[in-house]
Amino acid sequence: MVKEQEFLEKKASYCLGLAKKLGATGSSVVVKNLVSETVNFRNKKLDESNRSDDLGISITTYIGKKKSSISSSNLLNDNLNVLIDKCVETTKNTPEDEFNSLPDRDLLAKKVKDLDLYDDTHIENDQKISYLKKLEDAASHDKKIVNTESSFTQNKSNFILANTEGFCDGYKTSSFTASSVTVAKDEKSMERDYEYSSKCFLKDLDDADELGKLAADQTIRKLGPQKIGSEKIAIIFDKRIAAGMLRTFASAISSSAISRGTSFLKDTVNQKIFSDKINVFDKPDMLKGLGSRNFDSEGVKTDTLKLVDQGILKHYLIDTYNGKKLNLKSNGRCGGTSNLYFENGNINFNDLLNSNSKSLYITETIGHGSNIVTGDYSVGATGFLVENGEFKYPINEITIAGNFKDMFQNITLADDLEFKYATNSPTMLIEGMVVAGK
Amino acid sequence: MSNFFEKSDLSRNEAENIISDTLQKCDDGELYLENSKSETILLDDNKIKNSSYNSDLGFGFRAISGEVVAYSHSNEISKESLKQSSQNLKSTLKSVKGSYNHEIPKSNKKYYDNINPIEQKSLNEKIDILNDVNNYLRSKDGNVKQVTANFLGEQKSIEIIRSGGETLSDVRPLIRFNVSVMLEKDGRKETGVYGVGGRQSYDSYLKDDNWKSVCDEALRIATVNLESKPAPAGEMKVVLGPGWPAILIHEAVGHGLEGDFNRKKTSAFHNLMGQRVASEGVTIVDDGTIDNRRGSLTIDDEGTPTEKTVLIENGILKNFMQDRLNARLMNTRSTGSGRRENYRHIVLPRMRNTMMQSGNQTQDEMIRSVDKGIFAVSFGGGQVDITSGKFVFNCTEAYEIVNGKIGSPIKGATLIGDGPSILKEVSMVGNDMMMDPGIGTCGKAGQGVPVGVAQPSILINKMTVGGTKL
Numbered sequence: 001m002v003k004e005q006e007f008l009e010k011k012a013s014y015c016l017g018l019a020k021k022l023g024a025t026g027s028s029v030v031v032k033n034l035v036s037e038t039v040n041f042r043n044k045k046l047d048e049s050n051r052s053d054d055l056g057i058s059i060t061t062y063i064g065k066k067k068s069s070i071s072s073s074n075l076l077n078d079n080l081n082v083l084i085d086k087c088v089e090t091t092k093n094t095p096e097d098e099f100n101s102l103p104d105r106d107l108l109a110k111k112v113k114d115l116d117l118y119d120d121t122h123i124e125n126d127q128k129i130s131y132l133k134k135l136e137d138a139a140s141h142d143k144k145i146v147n148t149e150s151s152f153t154q155n156k157s158n159f160i161l162a163n164t165e166g167f168c169d170g171y172k173t174s175s176f177t178a179s180s181v182t183v184a185k186d187e188k189s190m191e192r193d194y195e196y197s198s199k200c201f202l203k204d205l206d207d208a209d210e211l212g213k214l215a216a217d218q219t220i221r222k223l224g225p226q227k228i229g230s231e232k233i234a235i236i237f238d239k240r241i242a243a244g245m246l247r248t249f250a251s252a253i254s255s256s257a258i259s260r261g262t263s264f265l266k267d268t269v270n271q272k273i274f275s276d277k278i279n280v281f282d283k284p285d286m287l288k289g290l291g292s293r294n295f296d297s298e299g300v301k302t303d304t305l306k307l308v309d310q311g312i313l314k315h316y317l318i319d320t321y322n323g324k325k326l327n328l329k330s331n332g333r334c335g336g337t338s339n340l341y342f343e344n345g346n347i348n349f350n351d352l353l354n355s356n357s358k359s360l361y362i363t364e365t366i367g368h369g370s371n372i373v374t375g376d377y378s379v380g381a382t383g384f385l386v387e388n389g390e391f392k393y394p395i396n397e398i399t400i401a402g403n404f405k406d407m408f409q410n411i412t413l414a415d416d417l418e419f420k421y422a423t424n425s426p427t428m429l430i431e432g433m434v435v436a437g438k
Numbered sequence: 439m440s441n442f443f444e445k446s447d448l449s450r451n452e453a454e455n456i457i458s459d460t461l462q463k464c465d466d467g468e469l470y471l472e473n474s475k476s477e478t479i480l481l482d483d484n485k486i487k488n489s490s491y492n493s494d495l496g497f498g499f500r501a502i503s504g505e506v507v508a509y510s511h512s513n514e515i516s517k518e519s520l521k522q523s524s525q526n527l528k529s530t531l532k533s534v535k536g537s538y539n540h541e542i543p544k545s546n547k548k549y550y551d552n553i554n555p556i557e558q559k560s561l562n563e564k565i566d567i568l569n570d571v572n573n574y575l576r577s578k579d580g581n582v583k584q585v586t587a588n589f590l591g592e593q594k595s596i597e598i599i600r601s602g603g604e605t606l607s608d609v610r611p612l613i614r615f616n617v618s619v620m621l622e623k624d625g626r627k628e629t630g631v632y633g634v635g636g637r638q639s640y641d642s643y644l645k646d647d648n649w650k651s652v653c654d655e656a657l658r659i660a661t662v663n664l665e666s667k668p669a670p671a672g673e674m675k676v677v678l679g680p681g682w683p684a685i686l687i688h689e690a691v692g693h694g695l696e697g698d699f700n701r702k703k704t705s706a707f708h709n710l711m712g713q714r715v716a717s718e719g720v721t722i723v724d725d726g727t728i729d730n731r732r733g734s735l736t737i738d739d740e741g742t743p744t745e746k747t748v749l750i751e752n753g754i755l756k757n758f759m760q761d762r763l764n765a766r767l768m769n770t771r772s773t774g775s776g777r778r779e780n781y782r783h784i785v786l787p788r789m790r791n792t793m794m795q796s797g798n799q800t801q802d803e804m805i806r807s808v809d810k811g812i813f814a815v816s817f818g819g820g821q822v823d824i825t826s827g828k829f830v831f832n833c834t835e836a837y838e839i840v841n842g843k844i845g846s847p848i849k850g851a852t853l854i855g856d857g858p859s860i861l862k863e864v865s866m867v868g869n870d871m872m873m874d875p876g877i878g879t880c881g882k883a884g885q886g887v888p889v890g891v892a893q894p895s896i897l898i899n900k901m902t903v904g905g906t907k908l
Contacts, residue, residue, distance in 0.1 A: 042505075042702070049530040051510040051523070052782055069490040073513035078445070083493060090489050093561050097485045125530065147704050183704050183825050190706060192825035225826075230672040230908055260483050260584055262620055262627070366821040367830035369852045369904075373620060373627050378669075378852040378904045380821075380830035397828050399852045399904025401671065434906045436671035436854075 001156075003033040003055065008160040008170065011075055015059050015084060016164055022088040024061040026102050028163035028298070031057045031075075038153040039125055041132040044140065047149070049125060061087050065096040099324040102298075107330055108167045109295035109302070116287045118156075118172040119201040128152040131178065131208045138212030139182050144223065145216050146190075147183035152176075167299040175290070176202045180215040186223045191394075193219035193363070197420075200288045218363070221384075225394040228385065228437045234359040235400055235433045236352060236386065239416070241362055242342075242425035246280070248404065250337045250423070252372045253313065255322030264375035264405060265313065272311045274408045277345065280308035282317075284338035291339040291422030295332065302332035307340075341424040345413030352414045352429050354389035360435060361386050362400065375404040381435075395437075402433040440473040440595040442497075448517040454603040460501055460524045461601040465536035466762055467501040467527075469599045470739065471515070472781040476592040477556050481568035483584065489561065498781040501527040502763055503534040509784050538601050539766070545743035549727055549734045550637035552609045554593040558639045564589050567649055575619055575653050579661070583627070584620035589613070589640065594780075598741040606741035611637050612732065612888060614877060615644060617656045623664050630660030631818075631834070635876040638730045643876075659816060659835050662847045669851035669905025670838065675811030676853065676901045677804045677839065680872035682817060684893035687722060688792050688880065689820035689829040690857040691715070695749050695757075696882075697764035697775070697787040699824050706827030706858045707755065715755045716861030719797050722750040724759055726774055726790035732876040733791035733890035737774070740785055744774035749792075750861070761787040779885035789880060791890035797867025801895040804866050806842040812903055813837045813844055814853070827857035830904075852904040860898065868895030 008031040019027040033055045040048040057080070058071035068091040070083045132150050139148045153176070160170035179196035195215035197206035237245065249265075257263035265273060274280075284293050284302040296302055298320055305315050318326070319334030347355070362383040369379035378401035385392045407430050414427040443450050453469065461467045473495045480488040496513035499520065508530035510523035571587045590613065597607040614635035621628055632655040634643045678686060691707070699705035707715065716722070726735045726744025735744045740762050748756050760768070761776030764787055777788040805813060813836065820831030830852050838845040871894040880889040 046506050046530070048507045048509065048784065049526075050508075050784065051526050053512045053514075053519075054782065055513055069488070070492065071490070072493045072495075074493060074495045076445070079493070083491070086491060090491065090561060093565075094489045095486050095565065097487070147702055149702075190704075190825050192704070192823065227902075232908065261622075262584055262629075264627075364823075366823060366828070367832055367852045367854075368819045368821070369830075369832055369850075371850060373629050374849075376849060378832070378850065378906075380828060380852055380854040380904070382823075382826075382828070396826060397854055397856060397902060399671075399830070399854050399902060401669075401851065401904050401906045403906075434671050434908060436902050436904045438673055438902075 002035045002158045012160045012162040018084050019061045024088055026062040026164045029059045030161050032159040034157040036155045039128040041136055041150045044136045061091045063091045065098055065100045066091050066094050067100045068094050099321050102163050102165050103300045103320045105165050107300045112169055112294045115292045117200050119174045121202045123154050134208040135180055135212040138209040139180050139216045144184045144220050145182050146185045150180040152178050161299050176205050180212055182215045182219040184219040184223055189223050191219055191222040222394045225396040227397045228395055230436045233435050234356040234431045236359055236361045237428040238363045239427055241365055242428035243421055243423045246423050246425050248370045253316045255316050255318040258316050259322045259325045262373050268313050273313050274308055274311040275411050276311050278308055278311050279343040281306055282337045282340045286339045289339040293338055297335035300330045300332040342413055344415040344417045344426055347414055349414045349416050349427055353386055359386045377402050377404055398435050398437040400433050400435055442471045446515045456520050456524050457599055458601045460527055461538055463534045464501045464503050466539055470498045470781055471597045474594040478590055479564050480588040481572055482586045486565055496781040499523040501531055503531045503536050511782050542741055543743055548736050550730050553611050555611045555613045555639045556591045571653055581621040581623045583622040586618040588616050606737055608736050613640050617652050619656045619660050621660045621664055628660050628663035630656040632656040633877040636730045636732045662835055666847040666849045668907040669848040670903055670907050671905045673900050673902050675808045676898045677813045678896050679815040680870045680895050682874040684891035685817055685820045685831055687794050688891050689822040690860050692789050692792045693822050694824050694857050697758045697760040700758050701764045701768050705824050710755050714753050716750050716753040717864045718753045719867050720753050720861055720864055721795040723748050724789055724792045728791055731791050731890045732888045738776045739778045740776040742772045742774040747773040759787045761785050777887050779887055783885045788887055789889050793892035796869050796871035796894045798869050799866045801868050804897040808839045809841055811839045813839050829857050830854045854902045863899040864896050865899050866897040870894045
């Protein structure tokens with residue numbers, strides 16, 4: 001079972017006390033326990049079981065404006081004594097940085113709301129196995145499916161964050177995740193695709209049949225892909241790819257990229273960076289939200305932010321250190337965004353498909369082709385050719401490229417937002433990108 | 439050498455008994471113990487941003503029966519914890535009736551020294567070098583707007599205890615030194631990144647002001663990119679430079695030749711053994727035995743000594759890379775390719791140093807033969823879909839080739855190709871084989887492991903370049 005609050009708090013306060021005794025003027029500590037149990041299936045048979053119990057601690061000590069940190073998986077006091085001593089010694093020898101500091105006391109989270117992030121249900125391996133059997137039966141229904149690999153994971157975690165400004169809080173979270181990867185084959189081609197579902201509560205998890213069937217359908221329809229010529233064309237991004245655009249946007253407005261000057265969105269607050277109707281929210285207090293949190297990784301309170309209002313950037317994502325550097329207050333985004341999403345557009349999915357006589361619908365991209373310094377974007381892609389609103393045939397071995405500055409100004413969103421990941425987007429259309437193929 | 443039982447209520451003898459009892463009717467399995475120490479020292483934005491130290495200790499207990507793998511890990515080495523893991527494995531493998539394979543090859547060779555690189559250089563010395571890097575780059579070019587440099591050092595001690603008490607151990611040093619520089623000129627920003635590393639002390643790479651050459655290379659790449667034009671879009675000839683561009687080999691064919699994907703028949707290569715998969719003259723090996731290289735290992739994470747495995751010989755597919763599990767199920771032997779990121783993860787067949795051997799042409803001949811194409815010198819990273827065989831990699835330094843001559847630099851673009859067919863499009867292999875500088879990390883199933891690559895210059899007849907200029 002995952003460790004209780006009392007145990008974690010005791011370890012945390014031991015560390016804070018010891019660091020002070022050894023000469024630290026301030027310190028913060030995180031103690032975290034994650035218990036994870038996974039069962040993997042392949043071709044309708046048990047393939048792997050995996051249980052992990054990870055306990056970890058990380059400590060940051062300050063001496064004035066000097067700072068250093070250590071982390072360890074060994075929580076015996078003997079070991080902590082050695083490590084904290086080393087940490088304080090290293091702190092003494094590390095040069096000062098005027099912006100180093102613990103978060104401002106008045107910004108620390110005070111009242112912690114129950115966001116319904118923990119399901120006490122324990123699912124035994126036999127139950128995981130029966131879910132996966134059902135899933136794989138559904139996934140391998142069609143003869144074209146030649147391989148299925150599925151997995152079911154239960155995660156339970158608990159943590160305490162404490163610092164010498166008086167903050168000490170933490171809470172349990174849980175997640176239940178099922179996924180299926182299927183391979184389909186015909187005479188000429190072999191293709192792979194996947195589907196997955198992840199929820200805080202077991203009872204909210206997608207039905208095994210549906211998940212398996214969806215994975216298989218998505219894979220089979222990719223068979224027999226063609227390569228198309230190079231041209232400028234409208235591109236429709238499936239929700240799972242569109243969410244990635246939003247993640248790139250989040251890293252480009254992180255206060256560290258802004259303060260270092262390494263973002264194409266530097267100095268763009270109050271400027272129009274998206275097309276007119278685009279609104280972006282980051283909402284930490286969604287009940288059962290996959291990205292929900294009561295405070296950020298420094299203990300700073302987190303309010304809902306409307307990051308983009310009618311296409312205009314309103315906020316960066318600010319932590320204590322970079323906030324001090326930029327002369328801005330932390331808005332509780334140390335560690336990144338929470339539940340980040342584009343608000344729905346006002347056009348439905350079919351109308352979006354029909355908005356150009358010819359477009360590409362992208363279901364998967366590969367490669368690390370997002371450059372947040374220049375905004376340049378170039379990735380390998382797989383998808384479908386869409387003509388007059390209809391899916392014509394699958395496409396692969398192409399790349400799509402553009403620059404985010406232009407792409408963001410040319411986004412149209414459908415009205416089909418759902419909260420499947422921590423970061424979510426409706427289906428997205430971007431005009432004017434370049435496809436390279438034959 | 440770590441003594442994993444020194445501060446534990448669990449004795450070596452008791453551990454051996456639990457291991458033998460748990461694995462008696464299994465086909466394979468072991469207890470894997472690991473103790474690692476690592477440090478990061480980071481300079482960024484004119485300051486030492488981070489100095490951190492990590493110490494990690496734990497075990498992973500694995501039992502295999504037929505195709506089924508049961509795994510349990512914990513970071514508490516105690517009697518209670520190992521017993522709990524044993525129970526967990528037994529409950530997964532309820533009715534096993536295999537016979538344990540005790541055979542494991544032996545070797546006395548070692549490919550790196552038993553050192554702890556972290557302790558070999560003081561914190562102050564490391565901080566001094568990072569500050570020197572910052573000052574050097576900022577004074578060398580007025581357009582430098584940002585400098586990031588870091589030291590990453592690690593010492594990992596492992597011990598493998600097999601059923602019957604057989605014990606194998608290894609101590610692995612690893613370091614990396616990276617420099618990233620951003621230039622800004624006329625409102626345009628570009629970055630250049632370079633690094634060095636391997637399984638030696640920091641000083642093996644940085645003595646005699648060698649750090650300056652790392653800085654110079656990062657600055658040179660950034661400077662080239664400041665002048666870059668939009669990259670072309672479409673199919674064309676591509677000349678790849680020697681060394682690090684071999685991540686093409688890693689992505690295009692390396693992953694597809696890993697044993698697990700071929701046993702499961704999900705790799706585009708699974709039915710191509712003994713067949714032509716590359717042009718004549720193309721030979722590719724995966725070698726874990728090169729002294730001090732980032733991808734080298736004395737023994738793999740199952741205890742098998744590593745080797746030089748021929749994957750493709752003169753264009754013909756010869757071998758897959760195997761761990762013990764996939765080797766047994768495919769009736770072959772382990773190639774010493776069983777690796778894991780750490781004790782939290784199961785073993786998978788992985789690459790070590792993947793290398794294309796030299797041919798006899800020159801880079802100059804290749805460039806002269808191209809009317810329209812690109813010359814790619816440096817890459818960021820790559821990715822592959824092993825099932826469809828399609829792979830990509832991102833150029834970070836590339837030039838257009840016009841009428842047999844190198845032209846203007848072009849912006850970073852993704853190149854995409856088809857793994858099983860790309861090597862048949864190789865029409866020239868250079869005589870200038872080079873290792874990469876020792877910076878690669880390969881990701882698979884959520885596990886990152888250090889790897890190396892090497893190749894000579896090569897000419898590829900046809901690849902799709904993902905630029906924006908039609």
